Amino acid sequence: MSAIEVQDLKKAYGATKAVDGVSFAVGQGEIFGMLGPNGAGKTTTTEILEGLRLPDSGAVWVLGMDVAREPQKIKERIGVQLQTTALYPRLTVREVLDLFAAFYRGEKHSAGELIEMLNLGEKQHTRSMDLSGGQRQRLSVALALINKPEILFLDEPTTGLDPQARRSLWAVIRAVNRGGATVFLTTHYMDEAETLCQRVAVVDRGRIIALDSPQELIRQSFQETAIEFDQKGAKAPEGTFRGLKGVTRPAVRENGHVTIYTENAALTLGGLTDLAEAGKIQFDDLHLRRATLEDVFLKLTGKRIRE
Amino acid sequence: MKTFLTLYVSNLKEFSRNRFAMFWTIAFPVFFMLLFGIIFSGESDTSYKVGVAVEDEGRIGSALTQAFEEVEILKVMEGQQDDLLAKLKHGDLNAVVVVPDGVTAAVMSGKTADIRVHYDPSIQITAQILLTIVEKVLGGVEQGLSGRTALFAIQTVTITASSLRTIDFLVPGILAMALMQLGIFATAPPLVQLREQQVLRRLGATPLTRTMLLAAQVSLRITVGLVQTALIILVGAQVFQVQIVGNLLLLAGFVVLGALSFVCLGYFMSAWGKTQEGINGASQFINFPMMFLSGLFFPVDTMPKWIRPVVDAMPLTYLADALRQIMVGATPLHPLATDLLVLVAWLVICAFLAVKFFRWE
Numbered sequence: 001m002s003a004i005e006v007q008d009l010k011k012a013y014g015a016t017k018a019v020d021g022v023s024f025a026v027g028q029g030e031i032f033g034m035l036g037p038n039g040a041g042k043t044t045t046t047e048i049l050e051g052l053r054l055p056d057s058g059a060v061w062v063l064g065m066d067v068a069r070e071p072q073k074i075k076e077r078i079g080v081q082l083q084t085t086a087l088y089p090r091l092t093v094r095e096v097l098d099l100f101a102a103f104y105r106g107e108k109h110s111a112g113e114l115i116e117m118l119n120l121g122e123k124q125h126t127r128s129m130d131l132s133g134g135q136r137q138r139l140s141v142a143l144a145l146i147n148k149p150e151i152l153f154l155d156e157p158t159t160g161l162d163p164q165a166r167r168s169l170w171a172v173i174r175a176v177n178r179g180g181a182t183v184f185l186t187t188h189y190m191d192e193a194e195t196l197c198q199r200v201a202v203v204d205r206g207r208i209i210a211l212d213s214p215q216e217l218i219r220q221s222f223q224e225t226a227i228e229f230d231q232k233g234a235k236a237p238e239g240t241f242r243g244l245k246g247v248t249r250p251a252v253r254e255n256g257h258v259t260i261y262t263e264n265a266a267l268t269l270g271g272l273t274d275l276a277e278a279g280k281i282q283f284d285d286l287h288l289r290r291a292t293l294e295d296v297f298l299k300l301t302g303k304r305i306r307e
Numbered sequence: 308m309k310t311f312l313t314l315y316v317s318n319l320k321e322f323s324r325n326r327f328a329m330f331w332t333i334a335f336p337v338f339f340m341l342l343f344g345i346i347f348s349g350e351s352d353t354s355y356k357v358g359v360a361v362e363d364e365g366r367i368g369s370a371l372t373q374a375f376e377e378v379e380i381l382k383v384m385e386g387q388q389d390d391l392l393a394k395l396k397h398g399d400l401n402a403v404v405v406v407p408d409g410v411t412a413a414v415m416s417g418k419t420a421d422i423r424v425h426y427d428p429s430i431q432i433t434a435q436i437l438l439t440i441v442e443k444v445l446g447g448v449e450q451g452l453s454g455r456t457a458l459f460a461i462q463t464v465t466i467t468a469s470s471l472r473t474i475d476f477l478v479p480g481i482l483a484m485a486l487m488q489l490g491i492f493a494t495a496p497p498l499v500q501l502r503e504q505q506v507l508r509r510l511g512a513t514p515l516t517r518t519m520l521l522a523a524q525v526s527l528r529i530t531v532g533l534v535q536t537a538l539i540i541l542v543g544a545q546v547f548q549v550q551i552v553g554n555l556l557l558l559a560g561f562v563v564l565g566a567l568s569f570v571c572l573g574y575f576m577s578a579w580g581k582t583q584e585g586i587n588g589a590s591q592f593i594n595f596p597m598m599f600l601s602g603l604f605f606p607v608d609t610m611p612k613w614i615r616p617v618v619d620a621m622p623l624t625y626l627a628d629a630l631r632q633i634m635v636g637a638t639p640l641h642p643l644a645t646d647l648l649v650l651v652a653w654l655v656i657c658a659f660l661a662v663k664f665f666r667w668e
Contacts, residue, residue, distance in 0.1 A: 072514055080512035086504035090324035091317060091650050102313035103513040127324070143509075 001064050003028045003151050003182040004049060011044050011059035018044040019055070020206035031173070031183040033197035035190070035293065037305045039188055041082055041206040042186035046155050049184065050080050053124060079181075081140045083156050089129035092141055095193060096128055097146065100102030104147040114142040117172060133160045141169065145176065152176055154185040158192060170196055180228055188305055190293040200293070204301050221299050222291035223250050224261040227268060229286035231256045236281045244271035249267075253299065256281075261291070310515070314523040315635075317487050322493070322527060331492035332531055336485035337542055340478065343604070347473040356382045357437060358403040360393030365411020371422075371489060374440055377529040381436070382436045388612050395425055400427035421585035429527045442528040471637055475550075479634045480603035486562065487597055489528060490569025491576065491590045498524075498577040499586045507667045511519065517667070526572055532566030533559065557579035561633060565626040571657035578664035597623045 004026040011019040019041045026032040034042045047053045049070035051058055060067040064072050087096050097111035115124050118138040123131060128139060144152055154173070158166040173196060177183050187193055192198045194214040202210040202217070210217055241251040242299075246264035253301065261269040265288055275281050297305045322328055333509035357375055375383045384391070391403045403425040413420040424437055444573030501507050509519060536558070550556075567629065576593070580586025600614065601623035610618060618624055629646035631637040641649075 052508060052511055072516075075512060075514045080509075082505060082512070083510055084505045086506050086509065088317060088321045088506060089500075089504070090321045095317065095320065100316040100513065102310045103510075103515045105514075157501055 001028070001060075002026060003030070003063060004032075005047075005059075005061045007047070007059045007117065007283070009045065009048065009060065010056045011048065012056055013307070017206045018162055019048070021285050022058075022206070022208055024201055024205075024208060024211060026184055026215045028181060029180060030199065031177050031185070031197050033192040033193045033200045034184075034186040034203055035188065035197075035200050035297070035305070036186075036203035037188055037303075040202060040203045043155055045203075046153055046184070046186055050078065050153055051075060063094075066174065076106065076147070077150045079144035079147060079152045079155045081144040081152075081157060083159070087136075087139065087143070087298065090127050092125050092127055094124045096139065097142060097216060100143050100146050107148050109146055109148060114145060117145070118142045119168065134162065134165045137161060138165075138169065141172065149181060151184060152184045154183065156186055156255070157187065158187070158189065190297075190305065194293050202293070202296075202297060202300065209300050210296065217293060217296050218291050221296045222261065224291060225265045226289050226291055226295060227260045227262060227272070227286070229258055229272075229283040231258055232282040232284050236275070240275070240280070241272075244268050244275075246271075254304075258297075261295075311519060312451060314515075314519065315527060318523050318527045320498070321528070322332075322531065324494075325497060328497060331488045332485065333538065334482050335488065336535060336539055339484070340481045340539065340542055341546065343477050343481070344474050347477070351617055355401045355436070356384065356399065358384045358386060358394060358400045360386060360388035360391050360403065360405045361409045362388065362408045363406045363417075364408075367411045367414065367422075368406040371406060373443065374443070375404075375437075378436065378440065387453070390423060393419040395427065398427070402442065404437060424646060460634055471635060474543075474547045475635045476606070476631070476637065477604060478539060478549045479630035479637070480627050482536060482539045482562075482634075483565065483601070483623055483630050484598055484603050485539060486532055486565045486626065487569050487598050487623050488533055488594065489535065489566055490571070490573040491594055493531065494528060494573025495576040495580060495590060496583055496586050498574065499580045500583055502577070502666065502668065503581075503583060506666075520629050525567070528564050528570045529563055534563055536562045549635065552636045558630070558633045561626070561629050561647075561650075564632075564647075564654065568622060568626075568650055568654040570659055571654060571661045572662035574665050575657055578661075578666050597621055600624075602640070603627050622650060625649040625653075 004024075006025070007023050009022045016291070017083060017160060021047060021153070022041070027052050034045065036042055036052050044053065049062060049067065051062075051074055054068065063077055065074050067074060088099070093097065093115065094111050097114055101108050101111065111124075115121055120135065120138055120142065123135055126135075131139065137157065140158060141154065144154065152173075157173070158169055173185075175293065185192075185197070197214060199211065199291040200212050200217060201208045212220070235253075235256070241247060241260050243257070244260070244262075245267035246262040247268055248261050248263055249255055250263075252259040260268060260272075269288075272281075272283070272286075276283065281293050294305060297303075359372050359375060361372065372383065375381050384394075386404050391400060394400045395403045399550065405423040405425070406523075407421060407423070410420040410422065422441055424441060426437065430647075507520075511517075540549075540551055544551070572593075576589060576594065580589055596617075599612075600618050601621040602610075602618065603623070606623065607618055625641065625646040628640040629643060629650070632639050632646075633641055641644075
């Protein structure tokens with residue numbers, strides 16, 4: 001049995017099709033990610049899975065139960081973190097945890113365990129309105145874990161966190177997953193999807209445009225290496241890079257920033273050096289990298305994810 | 308039950324830490340009562356200023372002046388007729404008594420004598436007191452002149468209006484106001500805040516039922532209503548010696564009914580407000596007309612006739628009337644049963660509107 005199964009889900013707000021025929025399944029014990037820009041329909045999909053919104057059409061089973069029919073039973077067994085992290089503003093961290101614990105019947109984490117797990121010890125007597133964005137985010141994740149959920153839903157869990165806080169939250173998510181919980185998360189961070197998720201659904205405008213493991217997605221789209229640099233001085237005319245040896249597709253230019261995809265980095269770099277020596281281009285901060293999900297997204301949609 | 312208790316206690320903490328809600332429900336009514344109480348407690352010192360112009364050489368003039376001075380609430384000023392009349396016109400005096408030349412002589416010889424009393428007709432009480440005193444004095448003087456017992460007995464003229472003091476009238480009105488503000492300021496804005504910040508949505512993602520959430524929120528507000536009642540009665544009794552004459556259980560019943568009606572109104576209002584700023588404005592818009600058109604601070608019959616339909620439409624009019632009857636035994640504006648019926652009707656209407664329009668998201 002899949003932890004989550006979604007069939008041809010549709011949801012429109014007026015003329016806007018927020019979710020436009022989405023189908024996928026999440027296996028038990030998997031960390032599954034939905035990757036896409038803001039407004040791609042990630043949050044709407046997530047909230048339908050959580051039983052917070054009703055779809056216009058389509059079917060959703062969570063833990064084998066129909067979301068439309070048995071929302072209460074499902075809510076008992078899932079953990080939810082919403083994108084807008086808001087709680088009773090004048091209750092302290094510990095008080096909010098105790099309050100939410102009272103909503104669940106089954107086995108639970110104690111407030112103390114969660115405070116420890118999410119490193120909220122110093123702030124346990126602080127009112128939630130006085131927490132920083134990152135602390136509030138951690139409290140919000142702690143609340144999602146309170147009932148030892150079988151599925152953990154996280155909607156952009158690391159948005160607004162500093163790099164260190166993100167890494168420590170990833171560690172928590174991995175630990176929860178190792179404990180047996182399925183994790184469903186949305187993100188617009190490529191690195192988050194790439195390092196955390198076993199499978200990723202790339203979404204844009206309410207549709208899934210690719211679905212696989214991050215490595216497979218990259219491998220399928222790109223055999224190439226990306227060469228990136230900033231152009232200084234006069235911009236090279238259109239088509240300058242097309243003729244370089246090894247180049248596989250038109251270069252991507254964003255202001256002065258150029259990305260060239262190549263199947264033979266050594267040859268292409270040689271060509272670039274020749275151009276520079278001939279005084280045709282000047283470049284700065286040149287580096288090589290392998291293709292990422294960002295490149296996959298760029299290739300599939302023609303735009304960057306964070307525009 | 309444990310869920311309910313935890314939720315109730317959490318709501319209580321959240322509420323008691325909310326300064327805006329606490330100000331309007333607890334501090335404001337007490338502050339209001341102290342302010343009004345202090346303003347109206349000076350009422351018994353009110354005196355009437357009377358000018359006396361004695362142009363007569365005889366006994367009557369001095370006897371009158373002396374008699375006036377013995378009346379506590381009169382402040383007597385002697386002077387020239389013209390000056391005094393000018394002062395009366397300016398409002399510096401409430402009345403002027405003129406004893407013309409030759410009055411004593413006229414009375415002695417058994418003729419009629421004129422004593423003129425000029426007064427500001429807007430202050431009837433002054434005129435009545437003065438006229439009574441003048442009559443008594445003249446009567447006494449006449450008796451003395453005619454050789455019989457020549458003493459005039461001046462009685463202190465007491466004004467017996469209602470035995471209810473202004474503060475007695477005000478305290479139940481302030482309680483009614485507090486219950487209204489509990490519904491308007493302490494229900495709608497916090498709800499909008501919870502919705503705006505998506506707390507309600509987050510709660511919706513837990514197994515907590517909406518019925519449970521509502522039950523906890525409403526019982527919290529009824530608790531606050533009863534606390535307000537106790538506090539207002541306490542301050543009224545301790546500071547202003549306001550005696551509660553009625554049945555406390557009946558009072559509690561009306562307090563709960565009133566609190567419920569206005570809390571339902573608050574839920575209904577919260578459906579309209581999208582943002583907190585918006586709902587704060589809307590709250591004031593409802594608060595002020597209710598506060599001043601429901602006879603909370605001055606009797607309904609002092610208001611102009613054309614505004615009476617508005618007054619009669621306000622639920623607060625009936626709540627204040629009922630509380631006033633029960634708490635201090637005031638003259639009913641409506642029978643208690645009518646108050647009860649109107650309040651129940653309002654509760655039913657507001658509850659219906661609240662259920663129909665309240666939005667969780």
